[in-house]
Amino acid sequence: MMKTPIYDFLNKYKSENNIRFHMPGHKGRGPNELKAVSPYDITEISRADFLFDTSNNGIISESEKNASQLFNSALSLYSTEGSTLAIKTMLYLAVRGKSRKILAARNVHKSFINACALIDIDVDWLYTGMALNSVCTINLTSTDLENALSAYKKGELPSAVYITTPDYLGNILNVKSLSNVCKKYDIPLLVDNAHGAYLNFLTENLHPLSLGADICCDSAHKTLPCLTGGAYLHISNNTRDEFKNRAAVKEAMQIFATTSPSYLILESIDLCNRILNDKKYIGRLNQLCKRVKKLKAEIKSIGFKVIDEPCTEPLKLVLLTNELGINGKELLCLLEKHNIFCEYADESAVVLMISPENNEDDFNALLSALKDIKKEANNHSCFYKDNYINIQPAEKKMSIRDALFSKTETVPIDKALGRICASSVSICPPCIPLVISGEVFDRNAINLLKRYSIFSVNVVQ
Template identity: 30%
Template sequence: MKREQAWREQNGQTHMPLYDKLEQYGNSDYYPYHMPGHKRKKCGSLPEQILKADITEIDGFDNLHEAAGVLRAAQETANALYCSEETFFLVNGSTAGILSAISAVVSEKGHLLIVRNSHKSVYHAAYLRHLRLSYLYPAVNEMFGFGEAVTPEAVRAALDSEPDIEAVLIVTPTYEGRIANVKEIAESVHAKGIPLIVDEAHGAHLGFAEGFAESSCTAGADIVIHSVHKTLPAMTQTALLHINGKRVDRERVKRFLRIYQTSSPSYVLMASICDAMEFLKKNAADAFAVFRRQYMQMLEDLKACRELCFPSADDIVSGVQDIGKLIIGTKTGMRGQWLYDTLREKYHLQCEMAAGKYCLAMFTVADGAEAYERMTQALLEIDALLNESCFRSGQCQIAVSQQRTEKSLAVKQGEIRVPFCEAWDSEWNLKHFSEAVGCAVGEFINLYPPGTPILVPGEILTEELYDRIRSYQEQNLNLQGLVKKEGEDFIKVLEY
């Protein structure tokens, strides 16, 4: 703190944005006899501008793990914006926040209630802390097959049946943008005297303007984790962890942040978080109003489609669907991967992901008119193509015939033979995938993205899951967890 004050006095600075401060330092005559090894000089192909701003915890630049100066002020700006009581910068994505939050609020070997379609980092935290997991299985969206947001009723029922649960973790908005009733869930969780962690990785943009859902920071959650990089103008890996209330031991959260995060946090990334916060401070109301208007206009224009389908504008207005996640499906059952490939190859529109029945395009406040025009134009053209009878009798027919066997992306209640943590540490054998139905698996099987498990170690590979995984393979979706040997698929199975 003393060093920080001295630097400020010396440089006559109090509230200079972090990036400006880095730039000023980069242009000064201070010579770096310190890390990083590039010494702020161009030595490869990276632009010098980036390297000049890439410093370590030198005088005047504070220390993320003991923030008392410029980084503390920056974190306070973020917590004021989100109306949280305390906010921490994360330079290793929401992943680091989820690991720290779970480790801090649940005792070792304790019991945690999570949604079954949680991000893999939730499972990794459970593994590291040897936790016992209970699952909430969200309903399946009928049109697209993904999991809906979890309901307060489901949370209450689970809490009533398992009295030793120490904390609850929910995901909202989901990868596909479905939004939970956090207020009611928080009340139910708090009624049991335990904390609620909200994985709001996809919701850093919430709560800043009318027409967007409320942020979980003000809806009653005890810990909220935001990937700034997912839905705000910020660099990859940037994220925030917010804490509210007295149910969470903040010293334990800080301890685990120190354990899971690097001791050399990137100032370029932290400056990017600051930039995003400045953006929110200065432009949020206007920028989000424009974002909403453009997005809703696109949905209106896409109503002309006869074969393609999208989430309804009513879902957005009623607050169950987030703005920005454009889910694109077809009434004929044309595969998500086909839509994804067509948008990419023919129109040079790179979507976020392809799933069984849909592909997902993301829009944020950083998109201008071109983003909406190009997507609308492309989708109207694809829709017209799907309507052409010649096309129907060609490639499209394959997809129509496959529609009947199409399986849902949502996770259904599965049979658990071995608890997850024990299973992941157990001996496994490789078995030919086609002979493994009925076995307990020894490794996660998931699609990436979104990185939520189809099978968790210890769960049984059922006939239905086998078919579903095979159908993902046929569609060339990015499936992780099987082992390829001499062109054949194998799977790790347990000897239980």
């Protein structure tokens, strides 16, 4: 069984009732309502190591070595502040000492934009392959990337390429072929794999690190049995030596991080490693993928359309609703009436996330709800048809950072035409910015925002 150094330490500390004269204020004893967890919620005391310690010999570094063994990485470092912290760190590492330009596929999560504002990164956007019916998906191919990189003048290439895969709808990019293009130009490939930590444990390993990414982040909490906030920052064995320097990566991470990382979350990542090292769990995970494949077929036979293989991750279930004449958000509400709570819905899709903690009862409840909803839909005539519009290339007038730090005013959306966006506008989830700080609001952007019921925005004064 894989060792759990953080969990073991906390357990021992708890049994010794040792929290007396140091933080936190609850001392592991109160309040009553939190007694199940407060004894494990310690801070950096002697022997407890420190998340950003650059030496290599405490309980956290021991646990991180376990993680790197599991993910076959040079380094797998922990974040208690989600992928959000890992994204800031990887961007900083990529541009340090180089040009602060990154080439990124446009369907980024807003944590990327915030990191760019903090680090003052200039982004060239890739829109090619933006799917017509969703802001979430961009079907970027190696040819698109090759075309984009070959258009740069010598000496002006970006410091990294940044992609999001899997995306919020579960679509997976061909990381291997994209990585080959990056290698040709000697540019690191950074991957937001927030939704794909579990891909490393499938019979066919689909994790970006195993397919050629240089650095990637995994939100362990999204798909693995880990507390919210727990994430990994992985560095590949096959990347530049400067990225593999543990002390340098820790230094980079602590620039953006809290000095009080949660030991509860660290402990849960530590335990998660042990679970991921258990053949039985991995067997269950792979069995579940087969079960979900069958579930998707069952759902299709009821009359719903689902996003299916080959390029979708197995544990996301995405119902496409327009074929039924229903708005996705409407379907989400109908499902909630049946006590089925989903991850996300927009006008044309509903997203459900499945993990090995789900069981047959959950699947049966879902199938039965969908059958009822389908019957109701048959009895009423449903006319909903989404008027698909999508993010279009926008004129950039200021850097993300300058726009975000400028004086702003809030205006109704119809008065925003031609003005510069101050704070990026997104809907959450999926937290993909529709208009980004520094871009000019054009007619398409305004229509897109109205479609998402956004009626006022912040513009540069």
